[in-house]
Amino acid sequence: MKESDIHRKIIKALNALPETFVFKVHGGPYQMAGISDIVGVHRGRPVALEVKRPGGKATAIQLAFLAKWIAAGGVGGVVTSVEEAIELLS
Secondary structure: OOHHHHHHHHHHHHHOOOOEEEEEOOOOOOOOOOOOOEEEEEOOEEEEEEEOOOOOOOOHHHHHHHHHHHHOOOEEEEEOOHHHHHHHHO
16 A cells, blocks of 8 residues: 555545544645644644554654654654554544
């Protein structure tokens, strides 16, 4: 399964949850380095998800972004499936 397929499944599943809105962030030259693949809000809390294929690893800059996000009060993490994303939000 491609990483983009995992993104789509996670976004669809999370947006079906109450009080949740998430979307895919598309990287580019004007985008902050390391920003997570999916960002949004779940029940009033900011969410950032770095999506990887099973066995994949986040880069140091991606982990640094998530550490800052979490330190600021957001929910964040590296996920490889819909189930992991939903568990992270619980």
